[in-house]
Amino acid sequence: MKTPLHDIFEEHRIGLSSEIGLNTLLDKASLEELSPASNDSEKILFLAIDMQNDFMEKGQLAVPGSHQDIHNSVRFLYTHLEKITRIAVSLDTHQPDQIFHPIWWMDAEGNHPAPFTVITPEDVQSGKWLPVHDGKESLAYVQKLAEQSKKELCIWPYHCLEGSYGAALESQFANMVFFHSAARRSTPLRIVKGQDPLSEMYGIIKPEVAIADEPGNEELLRELKNYDRIIVVGEAKSHCVLESLRQILEYYQAEPDVTSRIVVLSDCMSPIPGFEESTEETLAHFQETYGITVTTSTACTL
Incomplete structure (x- = not known):
């Protein structure tokens, strides 16, 4: 049954x-x-x-x-x-410390981006958002996303x-x-x-x-x-x-x-x-x- x-x-x-x-x-x-x-x-x-x-x-x-x-x-x-x-x-x-989470990035005042913030290559090059570490690799990543017409880097809430x-x-x-x-x-x-x-x-x-x-x-x-x-x-x-x-x-x-x-x-x-x-x-x-x-x-x- x-x-x-x-x-x-x-x-x-x-x-x-x-x-x-x-x-x-x-x-x-x-x-x-x-x-x-x-x-x-x-x-x-x-x-x-x-x-x-x-x-x-x-x-x-x-x-x-x-x-x-x-x-x-x-x-x-x-x-x-x-x-x-x-x-x-x-x-x-x-x-927690991954490129799509807030802790990875910081602005000039030391603030982390809010969830759902989109970060472009221009944002990184201008200093609007800077990676806390792995600077060269982080810029290369957002540039490759743009070059390959992928979704832009979105900062997601901490999850999973x-x-x-x-x-x-x-x-x-x-x-x-x-x-x-x-x-x-x-x-x-x-x-x-x-x-x-x-x-x-x-x-x-x-x-x-x-x-x-x-x-x-x-x-x-x-x-x-x-x-x-x-x-x-x-x-x-x-x-x-x-x-x-x-x-x-x-x-x-x-x-x-x-x-x-x-x-x-x-x-x-x-x-x-x-x-x-x-x-x-x-x-x-x-x-x-x-x-x-x-x-x-x-x-x-x-």
């Missing part, structure tokens, strides 16, 4: 700690009479990007709509528990600090990940990103500014190719989800058989406010150019 959803998922505690003990949860998962994931004839990967506490609506870098995204993602996983072969989760992982509550997977989503793992004997794939102090890393494959011709996480890229379908959810739609998609699609641009396997669940991700229009334009471009599917968690059938 299938475990009732309410024994796994406490909707009222999205963004809070779980009141369901993991031992209780996993004991119930072990009673599920499901075929091991290794027996799946169609291999399906559920790729969740940065579903972490700090991106929830009360987190340090809150994404409006993220609680509903968790709700929809959990229900989708529950509905398709016996079809999803493996769950992969990316974990944005930072230290390694070992903190904010860096952990959201509790209700984590419950479903662990339940699936035990019920289907499938070890979750964890993708740690964002640890380079001198670069932002929105995408799961490589930093914003990477070594020329460096493909990034080749092991992950090879792993993705093992699946017949790749279901993508996560936060924030406008930044880490979009850049992850871009990096994967550009790597496999000559292999439409691979790019067409990607399915984006649009109701399981939300953009940072102000980026809505550009996000939808980019997703439409990905659909047209690479053949990805954009649908919803209720319309997608496995």
Whole structure:
């Protein structure tokens, strides 16, 4: 008998700690009479990007709509528990002293920039904002962002600090990940990103500014190719989800058989406010150019 959803998922505690003990949860998962994931004839990967506490609506870098995204993602996983072969989760992982955090920069009066301040090469060259250390490298970074037409350097609130509550997977989503793992004997794939102090890393494959011709996480890229379908959810739609998609699609641009396997669940991700229009334009471009599917968690059938 299938475990009732309410024994796994406490909707009222999205963004809070779980009141369901993991031992209780996993004991119930072990009673599920499901075929091991290794027996799946169609291999399906559920790729969740940065579903972490700090991106929830009360987190340090809150994404409006993220609680509903968790709700929809959990229900989708529950509905398709016996079809999803493996769950992969990316974990944005930072230290306080990184180039996109306030402590890295200072003005002439010794003030650090407020969160969401944008720093351009001109700001650094004029002395409006100066790095506290690694001056040459910091200027080179913002210059490379401009040269490569990347997003400008944005100073983000301190978020996803390694070992903190904010860096952990959201509790209700984590419950479903662990339940699936035990019920289907499938070890979750964890993708740690964002640890380079001198670069932002929105995408799961490589930093914003990477070594020329460096493909990034080749092991992950090879792993993705093992699946017949790749279901993508996560936060924030406008930044880490979009850049992850871009990096994967550009790597496999000559292999439409691979790019067409990607399915984006649009109701399981939300953009940072102000980026809505550009996000939808980019997703439409990905659909047209690479053949990805954009649908919803209720319309997608496995």
